[in-house]
Amino acid sequence: MKINTAEFIISNSDASKCPTEFLPEYAFIGRSNVGKSSLINMLTNNKNLAKTSSRPGKTQLINHFKINNNWFLVDLPGYGYAKVSKKTKSVFQQFITDYFENREQLVCAFVLIDIRHEAQKIDIEFMSYMGESEIPFCIIFTKADKISRTKIDSHIAAYKKQMYANNWAEMPHYFVTSSTESTGKEDVLSYIDEVNQEVFKNNSGF
Numbered sequence: 001m002k003i004n005t006a007e008f009i010i011s012n013s014d015a016s017k018c019p020t021e022f023l024p025e026y027a028f029i030g031r032s033n034v035g036k037s038s039l040i041n042m043l044t045n046n047k048n049l050a051k052t053s054s055r056p057g058k059t060q061l062i063n064h065f066k067i068n069n070n071w072f073l074v075d076l077p078g079y080g081y082a083k084v085s086k087k088t089k090s091v092f093q094q095f096i097t098d099y100f101e102n103r104e105q106l107v108c109a110f111v112l113i114d115i116r117h118e119a120q121k122i123d124i125e126f127m128s129y130m131g132e133s134e135i136p137f138c139i140i141f142t143k144a145d146k147i148s149r150t151k152i153d154s155h156i157a158a159y160k161k162q163m164y165a166n167n168w169a170e171m172p173h174y175f176v177t178s179s180t181e182s183t184g185k186e187d188v189l190s191y192i193d194e195v196n197q198e199v200f201k202n203n204s205g206f
């Protein structure tokens with residue numbers, strides 16, 4: 001799919017104040033610093049669209065970006081950032097939870113995982129929450145440029161094993177990406193295109 005336009009619409013810490021337009025949207029979630037904002041920039045060919053930083057905790061709000069005037073990419077704050085105070089953390093979690101549980105326009109979440117690391121408890125728990133809440137999601141492994149192809153394969157195999165060990169019946173649909181090398185761009189965009197076509201065809205309120 002070709003992205004012709006990508007525009008920032010609004011930032012929010014209140015899920016009920018997100019855009020009221022009924023267009024399909026795709027949210028990016030995962031640990032702080034995993035590369036959510038960078039991936040949005042890579043997918044849209046715009047290095048300055050979402051704000052990124054080498055320091056975790058950069059994105060603090062729900063950010064809506066309208067794509068091709070027809071659907072949204074949503075950049076979210078990361079979870080698991082130890083340096084944020086407990087109070088701030090619970091506020092973050094509350095509005096993120098509100099977003100996931102109430103946003104009818106959300107058709108798929110992408111849970112980002114750094115390909116270099118073993119499965120982390122917080123990610124597994126978050127995916128369990130998504131499963132229990134019946135929110136469709138895919139995994140996106142990030143920063144694939146940082147390890148070799150062989151290691152990518154072995155890390156994914158190990159990840160699958162850990163998912164099964166945590167009682168997952170099957171590995172969620174997943175993608176391997178690098179924002180610095182644009183790896184996985186077409187795969188993710190084609191997936192979004194397919195889902196968009198499906199929801200528009202079924203006229204699920206869109």
Ligand SMILES: Nc1nc2c(ncn2[C@@H]2O[C@H](COP(=O)(O)OP(=O)(O)OP(=O)(O)O)[C@@H](O)[C@H]2O)c(=O)[nH]1
Nearest residue numbers: 032033034035036037038053054057058059078179
């Ligand atoms: N080498 C490499 N670095 C990446 C990649 N994606 C992101 N980074 C770097 O990782 C750091 C964090 O990137 P962000 O996109 O800001 O991460 P985030 O998940 O949005 O972080 P928060 O907003 O803090 O939750 C930055 O220094 C990026 O340049 C990637 O694919 N490859």
Ligand SMILES: [Mg+2]
Nearest residue numbers: 036037058059
């Ligand atoms: Mg960010």
